[in-house]
Each structure stands twice: as C-alpha cells, then as structure tokens.
Amino acid sequence: MSQSVAAKRYALALFELAQKNGQTGPIQEDLLELKKVFQSNKELGQLLDSPRLKAAKKKELMADLFKGANQLVLNTLFVMLDKKRMNEVVHLVDEFTVFTNDAAGIADAKVYSTHPLTADQSQAISAAFAHKIGKKALRIENIIDPNLIGGIRLQIGNIIYDSSVSAKLERLKRDLIGS
Template sequence: MSKSVVAKRYAQALFELSQTNGQTGSVHEDLLELKKVFQNNSELEQLLGNPRLTSTKKKELLAVLFKDANPLIQNILFVLLDKKRINETVNVIDEYNALANDAAGTTEATVFSTRLLTEDEKAAISTAFAAKVGKLSLRIENEIDPSLIGGIRLQIGNKIYDSSLSGKLERLKKDLIGS
C-alpha cells in the first residue's frame, strides 16, 4: 500500500463519490485495469508529465484512451493532471482498492501456482484463507510460477502461506542440514 498522504486524500474522495453514486464496484474494476495500463506503459506517465504538451492535449489523450471507463475514472485522471499529480495515479488506485476492499470485507491475495487456477479452485482458496485474515473473502490474482513444482504459495499482504512442493523440499533441506 502507498505511503502517500496525497494519494490517500484523492482515493478517499473518489471512494466517497463512487459510494454516493452507487458505483463502487464498477469504479474498482476500472481502476484495476487502469493500474495495469500505468504499470505496463511507463511511457504514458512520461508523456503525461511532459511540460511541452498542453494540459488540453493531455486531457484529450486521456479521454480517448479511457473513453469506455467510468466517468469518475476520467474525472480523477483530469484532476490529477490539473494538480500535477498524475505520477500519483497508481498510489491513488492502491489506496482506493484498500478502501473498497475494507468496505466489502475482502482483501487482495496473490496465489502462485504452476498452472492457471479454475474459478472453483480460487473460490475454495478464498473460503479457506479469508477467515484466517479476518475477512469475508479474498480477491485473488493468480500468477504462474513453474519453480513451485506443485502446490501453491499464497501471499496476503505481508503473510505468506507456502504449501508448494519446492517450499516443502526447502524446509526439509533446512531440517536435515540444520541451517
């Protein structure tokens, strides 16, 4: 999660606005996609931070790129651009996600597995581990990691639950060697 006070303020405002409009879920989903765009395209943030481009041109670019997104998403991007805080976009998204997850009784989790998990498997993992962290459910992101050999490794915040075969072998090695 972000340490930015500015990001927390913008995220709180966006969250309250989305709650008022009954759009918390759709804004949350759009923000997850927006985060991927900003993380995978560092050129976009550089372009939006370029002082040679006018604010109007930058807004036109954002309007075209995110024309299908919720209008609240476009508005927050325009505000961040106007306030010269576009570099805080990912932090705002992270803070918003934390607020939305807390309100819904969920939390983010990453499951590392050797193959893509089915929806039933994700639901079973969510059910099994949500209570351990005091939540109703987990919002699971699945990442493929062939080095696990088998099983899964689950990360929820700073907690890691490792039931992978490679993890078990590593623990057995430490037990046998004693280090």
C-alpha cells in the same frame, strides 16, 4: 499498497464519491483499465508531465483517450493533472482497490501453484483462508511456479502460507543438516 499520501487522499475522495453515487464497481473497473494504460504506455505519463503542452490541451487529450470512462474518474484525473500529480495515477488505483476491498470484506491474494487452479480449488482456498485474516473472501491471482514441485504458496499482503513440497523439503534439509 502504495506509500503515497497524495494517492491515498485522492483515492479516498474518489471512493467516497463512488459509494455516495453507488458506482464503486464501475469506477473500479475503469480504474483498473486506466492502470493498464499508464503502465503499458510510459510515454503517456511523460506527455502529461511535459511543460510544453498546455493544461487545456492535456485535458482535451485525456478526455479523448478516456471518453468511455466514468465522469468521476475523468474529474479525478483532471484534478490530478491540475495539481501535477499524474505520476500518482497507478498508486491511486492501488489505494482505491484497498478501500473497495476493505468495504467489501475482500483481500487480494496470490496463489503460487504448479498448475492452474480450477474454480473449485480457488473457491476452497478462498473459503479456508479468508476467515484467518478476518475477511469474507479472497480475490485470487493464480501464478504458475513449477519450482514448487507440488502444493501451493499463498501470499496475502505480507503474510505467506507455504505448503509447497519445495518448502517442506527445504525445512527437512535444515532439520537434518542443521543449517
């Protein structure tokens, strides 16, 4: 989650419009693609921040680049461009995701394991841990970490559940050695 107040405001406004128009899902998909574009093309952000390019030309460029995107997303980008907030686009996406997850009762979780999780394993983990944090489900991102030796480590926000073999060995070592 971002610490940007401006990004949170833009995300909330976009989220409320998306809900009002019943377009939360499609807008979130567009925003996630937008985030990928801005993260992988730093030059785009620099170009949109450049004072050498007129605002109208920047809007024309964005309209061409994101012509398949939802109009609400494009309008939000245009407002952010006018307010010189294009550096907040990635944060806007993160904040929008937080709003949509909260509305749907979903939390994002990272599951570290030694091998890829099956769909059944992901579902079981989601069912087991979602109620612990007061959510309906978890959206799981599986990260492979061979250093765990076995078991899993689950991170939901700033909460970590660690049942990995390496963590258990480390606790045993601390208990035996005392440090």
